[in-house]
Amino acid sequence: MIIAQQKTIKDIAAMISDCKKVLFVGCAGCVTVCLSGGEKETEILASALRMMRKLEGNPLETVTYTATRQCDPEYIPPMDEMAKDVDAIVSLACGVGVQYLAERFTDKWVVPALDTKFIGGSVTHGIWEEKCGLCGECILHKTGGICPIIRCSKSILNGPCGGSQYGKCEISKDVECAWQLIYDRMKTLGKLDKLMEIQPPKDWTKSRDGGPRKAIREDVMIG
Amino acid sequence: MKYLSKLHKILDSGEFAVTAEIGPPKHASAHGIRHHAEMLKNHVDATNITDCQTAIVRISSIAAGVHILDCGIEPIIQMTCRDRNRIAMQADALGAYCLGMRNMLCLSGDHQKFGNHPTAKNVYDVDSMQLIYLMKRMRDEKQFFSGEAIKDHEPRFYIGAVANPFADPFEFRVDRLEKKVEAGAQYIQTQCIFDMERFERFMEMVRERGLDQRVHILAGVTPLKGWRAAKYLQTGVSGMIVPDSMVERLKSAEDPKKEGVNICIEQIKHIKENVKGVHGVHIMAIAWEEVVPEIVERSGLYPRPKAELE
Numbered sequence: 041m042i043i044a045q046q047k048t049i050k051d052i053a054a055m056i057s058d059c060k061k062v063l064f065v066g067c068a069g070c071v072t073v074c075l076s077g078g079e080k081e082t083e084i085l086a087s088a089l090r091m092m093r094k095l096e097g098n099p100l101e102t103v104t105y106t107a108t109r110q111c112d113p114e115y116i117p118p119m120d121e122m123a124k125d126v127d128a129i130v131s132l133a134c135g136v137g138v139q140y141l142a143e144r145f146t147d148k149w150v151v152p153a154l155d156t157k158f159i160g161g162s163v164t165h166g167i168w169e170e171k172c173g174l175c176g177e178c179i180l181h182k183t184g185g186i187c188p189i190i191r192c193s194k195s196i197l198n199g200p201c202g203g204s205q206y207g208k209c210e211i212s213k214d215v216e217c218a219w220q221l222i223y224d225r226m227k228t229l230g231k232l233d234k235l236m237e238i239q240p241p242k243d244w245t246k247s248r249d250g251g252p253r254k255a256i257r258e259d260v261m262i263g
Numbered sequence: 264m265k266y267l268s269k270l271h272k273i274l275d276s277g278e279f280a281v282t283a284e285i286g287p288p289k290h291a292s293a294h295g296i297r298h299h300a301e302m303l304k305n306h307v308d309a310t311n312i313t314d315c316q317t318a319i320v321r322i323s324s325i326a327a328g329v330h331i332l333d334c335g336i337e338p339i340i341q342m343t344c345r346d347r348n349r350i351a352m353q354a355d356a357l358g359a360y361c362l363g364m365r366n367m368l369c370l371s372g373d374h375q376k377f378g379n380h381p382t383a384k385n386v387y388d389v390d391s392m393q394l395i396y397l398m399k400r401m402r403d404e405k406q407f408f409s410g411e412a413i414k415d416h417e418p419r420f421y422i423g424a425v426a427n428p429f430a431d432p433f434e435f436r437v438d439r440l441e442k443k444v445e446a447g448a449q450y451i452q453t454q455c456i457f458d459m460e461r462f463e464r465f466m467e468m469v470r471e472r473g474l475d476q477r478v479h480i481l482a483g484v485t486p487l488k489g490w491r492a493a494k495y496l497q498t499g500v501s502g503m504i505v506p507d508s509m510v511e512r513l514k515s516a517e518d519p520k521k522e523g524v525n526i527c528i529e530q531i532k533h534i535k536e537n538v539k540g541v542h543g544v545h546i547m548a549i550a551w552e553e554v555v556p557e558i559v560e561r562s563g564l565y566p567r568p569k570a571e572l573e
Contacts, residue, residue: 194385198390199390200432202426203371203430204432206431210373210377210501236438236441236442238445
């Protein structure tokens with residue numbers, strides 16, 4: 041899922057400081073699961089900002105709504121009525137949701153309440169980790185199911201570099217060396233010989249370097 | 264046989280080579296680099312020019328190389344994968360070659376976190392293994408990285424790489440060295456050796472695979488100025504092993520700097536006489552370039568052979 045974290049309340053407040061009525065839109069997708077932009081977080085944020093503004097003598101009126109998914113445009117129109125008389129919309133979705141709201145509500149000031157961090161999973165309650173670099177051409181079958189593109193801090197395809205020691209990456213003792221993990225797993229699987237193949241440079245056009253990407257599936261298109 | 268560089272000729276002729284390292288400064292004056300080059304020129308066969316070492320902005324390795332060359336030393340241009348994509352790498356390779364540089368050392372580079380611009384974006388478009396291979400292909404098959412033909416004047420570098428016997432997983436270090444040789448590395452400089460036992464185990468594995476017959480290995484050594492420097496390398500730099508005995512020896516020394524030099528000379532002599540398969544020494548006197556001539560002389564490696572290219 042997409043992992044996102046809320047910006048500080050101070051930063052969010054600054055983005056809407058000149059607004060009197062604001063619509064806060066949560067998302068029931070990834071950000072609900074990672075506890076940053078679901079219904080609960082949306083209500084808490086709206087209420088915190090109301091209190092803050094009240095104390096400042098500049099009261100704020102809030103409207104809240106949680107969309108099924110902000111990354112699906114079909115779930116955006118139900119907000120049309122709510123959005124009509126607000127001065128701004130605060131999205132608690134990932135960057136995708138913020139953009140769909142901005143596209144729909146062309147005359148509204150739409151701002152993000154979250155920082156979209158990465159694609160990952162939860163290690164334990166309250167801890168999430170990055171697992172996929174969205175490079176557009178998966179190579180996990182070559183690296184024992186461990187992604188060096190995003191989990192090696194240098195995205196090395198023929199690792200490990202000389203900074204790997206005691207299983208850790210040179211950047212921090214808290215970061216595991218992806219190539220040590222790859223090595224250990226390939227050894228367990230009896231496939232160390234695969235690591236002797238020189239992996240060629242990656243075709244980054246399949247990643248963001250080829251410009252914004254689009255995925256097209258004609259077989260599921262309607263009409 | 265046409266040699267690509269003087270270093271190539273010296274190593275291929277079976278001489279025990281001596282290389283050192285000059286770190287460019289964090290300002291725009293070449294005075295210091297030229298001073299060090301003048302000081303080292305009769306005592307080494309070539310000097311590495313580091314490429315924004317530890318991710319700190321410095322005079323670029325190629326620009327510094329122009330000064331080194333001008334002072335009469337053959338530079339070994341270091342090229343890391345951290346700061347350039349494949350377009351910039353090739354542009355710099357063409358540029359360095361047309362400026363007279365003939366040795367290139369390909370390496371990953373320290374993560375930018377360690378430098379003076381930790382908020383920078385890193386590149387790593389290609390990795391060090393791929394860089395070695397692509398530089399070789401440029402030279403031997405006259406092709407750009409993309410495969411497009413280089414019509415004329417392809418850069419013909421003597422290609423080097425690095426190996427760190429002290430990083431993990433230890434068992435894979437020789438495999439990775441073999442990969443680099445397969446990719447096209449012709450000489451290897453190792454990370455600074457302080458744990459001689461581990462280096463000897465590494466070399467034993469290298470010899471078992473016959474890799475010392477396929478590539479020239481230069482053992483990396485570093486004279487330490489005192490026990491604090493030893494302790495810093497021991498605890499603060501990933502991929503280094505400094506035995507406690509070395510820290511203690513420097514701590515109890517009356518003149519730590521002199522002791523640091525003595526240790527380095529002992530290491531060089533030991534490697535040269537006892538560790539088979541090593542074809543030279545790479546002296547990394549970090550911010551202490553002026554001590555290199557003494558180390559070379561007292562290690563019995565002076566005078567250096569004269570190698571002229573046709």
